[in-house]
Amino acid sequence: MEGPIITCISIGVYAHALTRGNKYIVKKEDGDKYRIIGNHGKAVWISKAHFIEGNIEVPYLERWKFDDDPKEFDLVEVTLTFSDGSERWSLVTTPQKLVNNFKKRNGNTRI
Numbered sequence: 001m002e003g004p005i006i007t008c009i010s011i012g013v014y015a016h017a018l019t020r021g022n023k024y025i026v027k028k029e030d031g032d033k034y035r036i037i038g039n040h041g042k043a044v045w046i047s048k049a050h051f052i053e054g055n056i057e058v059p060y061l062e063r064w065k066f067d068d069d070p071k072e073f074d075l076v077e078v079t080l081t082f083s084d085g086s087e088r089w090s091l092v093t094t095p096q097k098l099v100n101n102f103k104k105r106n107g108n109t110r111i
Contacts, residue, residue, distance in 0.1 A: 003027055006034060006051040009058055017044050021058040024051070059084040074101040 003026035011018040017038025018024075028035035033045045052058075059082040067077040067089075074097040080088045093101070 003029075004053065005055045006036070006053055007056040007058060008050060009052050010050045012047075012050055014038070014044070014046055014050065016040050017042070017046065018050065021060065023055055057084065059086060074098065074104070 005023050006026055008018045008020050008022050008024065011020055017036075017040055019039055022039070024034075024036040024038075026034050026036060027043060030045070032048050034048055034051060035043055035045050038044045038046075062081050062083050064078055064080050067079055068075075070076045075091045075093050078090050078092055080090060082088070
């Protein structure tokens with residue numbers, strides 16, 4: 001009988017054995033660890049913290065785009081689009097442009 005399926009959400013130091021998003025069959029379970037057959041074909045004990053229970057699709061970054069022109073703005077908004085259709089937004093900058101931004105605000109550190 002096959003064990004439950006778990007999905008990798010983090011590879012940590014196990015790049016030789018895990019791939020984020022891959023599904024693995026639990027061979028044994030002991031406290032906070034699962035015993036699985038890793039990508040390298042060997043049985044390994046790995047912390048449960050690296051997995052989520054079930055056959056879950058883990059979103060991955062599909063594309064990103066600058067929403068502002070990096071030459072014109074000190075803080076540039078970037079849209080990140082994931083494989084499940086969700087989007088996230090982030091501000092990016094360089095150390096010098098961050099200093100410039102603070103100078104424009106007369107030392108006010110609020111962004």
